[in-house]
Amino acid sequence: MSQTTENTLATPVGITLERYIMRKQSEFAYATGELSQLLRDIALAGKIVNREVNRAGLSRITGAMGEKNVQGENQQKLDVEANIRFVRALTNGGEACAVLSEEDEDIIQTGNVNGKYVVAIDPLDGSSNIDVNVSIGTIFGIYRRVSRIGGPARKEDFLQGGRAQIAAGYVLYGSSTMLVYTTGHGVAGFTYENSLGEFFLSHPDIKIPRQGPVFSCNEGNWFDYPEFVRTFLTTCKERRLTARYVGSLVADYHRNLFTGGIYLYPPTVDKPGGKLRLLYECFPLAFLIEQAGGVAVTGADLVLDVHPTSDLHQRAPLFVGSADLVEELRCKATK
Numbered sequence: 001m002s003q004t005t006e007n008t009l010a011t012p013v014g015i016t017l018e019r020y021i022m023r024k025q026s027e028f029a030y031a032t033g034e035l036s037q038l039l040r041d042i043a044l045a046g047k048i049v050n051r052e053v054n055r056a057g058l059s060r061i062t063g064a065m066g067e068k069n070v071q072g073e074n075q076q077k078l079d080v081e082a083n084i085r086f087v088r089a090l091t092n093g094g095e096a097c098a099v100l101s102e103e104d105e106d107i108i109q110t111g112n113v114n115g116k117y118v119v120a121i122d123p124l125d126g127s128s129n130i131d132v133n134v135s136i137g138t139i140f141g142i143y144r145r146v147s148r149i150g151g152p153a154r155k156e157d158f159l160q161g162g163r164a165q166i167a168a169g170y171v172l173y174g175s176s177t178m179l180v181y182t183t184g185h186g187v188a189g190f191t192y193e194n195s196l197g198e199f200f201l202s203h204p205d206i207k208i209p210r211q212g213p214v215f216s217c218n219e220g221n222w223f224d225y226p227e228f229v230r231t232f233l234t235t236c237k238e239r240r241l242t243a244r245y246v247g248s249l250v251a252d253y254h255r256n257l258f259t260g261g262i263y264l265y266p267p268t269v270d271k272p273g274g275k276l277r278l279l280y281e282c283f284p285l286a287f288l289i290e291q292a293g294g295v296a297v298t299g300a301d302l303v304l305d306v307h308p309t310s311d312l313h314q315r316a317p318l319f320v321g322s323a324d325l326v327e328e329l330r331c332k333a334t335k
Contacts, residue, residue: 017199034095041093045086046171082123098153120280126248135174137250141284142167162304168284182291208294212260212322216252224268228332262321274317295326299333
């Protein structure tokens with residue numbers, strides 16, 4: 001056997017997502033296996049969507065559907081595809097009694113009336129960028145249901161507030177595909193290995209730097225931003241922070257999580273209540289960033305302290321990232 005072959009065989013493959021979940025199951029508040037299975041279902045759907053994203057140009061599933069979703073936004077073909085894949089995986093897995101998706105106006109009842117969990121999900125964030133080969137992602141938040149076991153899920157299952165989440169995370173479909181999630185005990189990142197069809201632990205304890213060199217926002221809306229946002233961005237420029245904005249929430253968030261920085265999606269003149277959805281975009285990303293040592297606010301208030309209204313698709317502003325940068329913006333918002 002050659003030295004090269006020996007060295008290759010001596011290199012460990014790594015810890016799979018499956019093995020990691022099993023090791024960490026004792027940290028779950030309800031360690032009976034259901035939540036573990038739910039995370040596996042999400043990972044499975046992520047693998048399938050990753051495949052569809054990678055072959056989108058060949059299989060002709062890029063571009064718009066010619067229809068609008070419940071948000072009034074142009075629906076992309078991959079939005080529909082990803083929605084089907086995640087709902088199907090969560091239904092077949094049996095642990096989720098219902099799903100709240102960006103692509104559907106009402107709660108999706110899976111038929112698993114004995115399921116103990118509900119999932120709020122944006123199946124494919126930034127999908128308009130797929131035609132130009134820009135990174136996109138999936139965002140999810142998981143709650144333990146409060147409605148009666150054995151019956152259908154109800155609105156109150158999804159309106160418990162961000163701090164009631166028991167798990168949250170995202171999947172990034174980029175140069176490499178990553179699953180990053182938290183169950184309230186820190187943040188772990190897994191990178192997908194295509195040849196083996198497995199997610200492997202690549203980032204066991206993700207912590208965002210307290211400061212960062214990047215600010216991420218659409219400066220084309222400068223004149224529609226509130227004064228405190230323009231003041232903060234001016235300070236960022238004076239300190240020579242770098243502007244980096246992909247236009248896919250997951251991609252911008254992911255970069256800042258690792259390098260440090262702040263992502264801003266402020267309210268504007270035409271959207272004074274913000275644009276991002278509270279339940280399946282802001283809440284999951286806020287829960288995860290706090291577990292990584294960062295902060296997420298809507299301005300003066302912490303995102304996770306926002307009380308949801310009865311609107312399942314409620315919108316909110318979002319400022320998220322490194323603690324020092326977000327707190328600096330928060331101070332300006334309170335003046």
